Amino acid sequence: MPTATMQLGLFESDTYIEDTVEEAAAFQMPSSLRSLFATLLASCSPTNPTLLWEKFEADLSRYFERSRGITQFTAEQIKRNVLQDINTFLELMGKSIDSYHLILEKFQLSHTEKLTKKLQIL
Structure with missing residues (x-):
């Protein structure tokens, strides 16, 4: 139940965004989840995007984590791929x-990373 300060717009909360990502994480493919996350960032202007990232980084990274044995990506490379x-x-x-x-x-993407991304689109 929203508090009076939230109803008056005096205090903003990212709870509705968190709830949306949490629910989507249970049902959506990781790529769709990353798309939703980007859309929420762009459209909803969360008060603390860093906290949202930290809370859902594991869910957003799930595909890359699962394929880690095949790709040999480090944790930092996985994070970078998700952010890309x-x-x-x-x-x-x-x-x-x-x-x-x-x-x-x-x-920033390196020249090689930009080229790789363009090739993936083609």
Whole structure:
């Protein structure tokens, strides 16, 4: 039940966003979940995107974690792949992952990573 401060718009909460991602995590494929996450970032302006990222990083990374034995990705490479995927969805909406401060360093793809992404689309 919303509090009076929330009803008056004096206090914002990301609870509805968290609930949406939590519910989707149970039913959606990881790629769809990353697309939803990007859409929520771009459309709902969460008050603490970093906290959302930290809370759902494991769910967003599930595909890459499962294929870890085949790909030999490190935890850092998995994180980078997930962030790249989210950034791709954000770019389709005219946004950038850097705007949400999900990670400390500025997120940039190397020339090779950009080329690989373009080839994956083709």
